[in-house]
Amino acid sequence: MKKISILGSTGSIGTQTLDVISHYPEQYTVEGLSGGHNIKLLAEQIRQFRPRKASVATKELAEQLSLEIPSDVKVYYGEEGLIEIAAGTDAEFVVTAVVGSQGLAPTIAAIEAGKQIGLANKETLVSAGHLVTGLANRRGVRLLPIDSEHSAIFQCLQGERQEQIHTITLTASGGSFRDRTRDELKHVTVEDALKHPNWAMGAKITIDSATMVNKGLEVIEAHWLFDLSYDQIEVLIHPESIIHSFVEFKDYSVIAQMGLPDMRVPIQYALTYPNRMKTPAGRLRLKDIGRLHFREMDFSRYPCLRMAFESGRIGGSMPTVYNAANEVAVERFLKGEISFLDIERVIEQVMAEHEPVAFPDLPAIFEIDKWARLAARNVMPQL
Numbered sequence: 001m002k003k004i005s006i007l008g009s010t011g012s013i014g015t016q017t018l019d020v021i022s023h024y025p026e027q028y029t030v031e032g033l034s035g036g037h038n039i040k041l042l043a044e045q046i047r048q049f050r051p052r053k054a055s056v057a058t059k060e061l062a063e064q065l066s067l068e069i070p071s072d073v074k075v076y077y078g079e080e081g082l083i084e085i086a087a088g089t090d091a092e093f094v095v096t097a098v099v100g101s102q103g104l105a106p107t108i109a110a111i112e113a114g115k116q117i118g119l120a121n122k123e124t125l126v127s128a129g130h131l132v133t134g135l136a137n138r139r140g141v142r143l144l145p146i147d148s149e150h151s152a153i154f155q156c157l158q159g160e161r162q163e164q165i166h167t168i169t170l171t172a173s174g175g176s177f178r179d180r181t182r183d184e185l186k187h188v189t190v191e192d193a194l195k196h197p198n199w200a201m202g203a204k205i206t207i208d209s210a211t212m213v214n215k216g217l218e219v220i221e222a223h224w225l226f227d228l229s230y231d232q233i234e235v236l237i238h239p240e241s242i243i244h245s246f247v248e249f250k251d252y253s254v255i256a257q258m259g260l261p262d263m264r265v266p267i268q269y270a271l272t273y274p275n276r277m278k279t280p281a282g283r284l285r286l287k288d289i290g291r292l293h294f295r296e297m298d299f300s301r302y303p304c305l306r307m308a309f310e311s312g313r314i315g316g317s318m319p320t321v322y323n324a325a326n327e328v329a330v331e332r333f334l335k336g337e338i339s340f341l342d343i344e345r346v347i348e349q350v351m352a353e354h355e356p357v358a359f360p361d362l363p364a365i366f367e368i369d370k371w372a373r374l375a376a377r378n379v380m381p382q383l
């Protein structure tokens with residue numbers, strides 16, 4: 001049996017990972033779960049999957065959780081709790097599905113401990129790609145992508161040589177507002193932004209999809225995962241989300257990975273790699289789909305994606321700033337403090353104020369992340 005720990009078990013990726021595991025109880029055992037603030041759902045997961053360790057956000061929540069679960073489960077909290085679930089269990093495979101840069105420290109701890117990583121926390125590579133990939137190489141740890149786009153590229157490259165790649169193309173649904181003009185975005189609400197047409201995701205990633213920051217983070221992540229220049233990475237809007245991404249080789253042959261939009265497929269592939277097993281997902285029947293559509297990416301319509309490429313090409317600490325400023329801007333939008341279009345303005349202003357550091361170490365990354373968050377909170381909303 002493969003032993004698994006999950007960081008972010010109560011989120012969208014975490015719950016779907018446990019759904020995949022539940023279909024093969026003879027194949028997996030759950031060693032650790034972290035659940036943030038949702039202790040009701042976490043308690044249900046603990047009673048079903050019986051991990052040895054669990055973690056929540058605060059000491060108070062840990063005390064509350066301890067009253068609702070079997071007494072033999074050890075409960076931790078805070079960043080130390082995340083690190084314990086990542087590196088302090090007998091798990092050989094760790095799914096990192098927490099949202100945002102809080103996933104960086106526990107992912108590094110898991111790699112240091114020699115755990116294989118199912119990577120669903122793209123901010124880890126965005127904020128510290130040079131450190132994370134370097135450490136994984138030294139420790140002999142494989143980073144198996146769980147994002148549907150990166151899983152698609154990873155699958156397309158099986159049996160292929162990296163030097164034969166011409167370009168990769170990440171497909172984008174276009175998000176909640178893909179059919180609206182920029183003028184129509186001036187007064188959209190949080191409720192509007194959270195209505196994703198294709199995928200069931202958490203609030204932060206759904207907003208990121210609407211601004212195209214999510215695709216920008218994926219571009220930076222792809223740079224590190226596949227060791228490609230930014231000139232080799234393209235983005236195409238594909239409203240149906242059937243082709244999850246594709247690779248063009250030097251002979252101009254194209255290999256694409258296709259399927260219905262269901263995150264359980266890339267999750268399971270990461271868990272079972274290099275094997276494949278039947279999934280609870282539905283089958284793709286192209287005769288029922290009929291037509292697939294594609295649109296060229298418009299960087300003036302989606303300036304957050306343009307800024308992602310810019311931050312990636314600048315490199316060093318700039319992607320850390322891009323990510324941190326966005327996290328704060330999205331938080332402020334969800335709270336009603338700023339408008340939807342203010343998100344991109346916050347990111348652009350904070351990036352403009354930053355002097356990039358070429359090769360930041362981990363303490364420097366944390367300090368730069370902290371600075372960027374403070375700067376993003378101080379950007380005033382557009383009147």
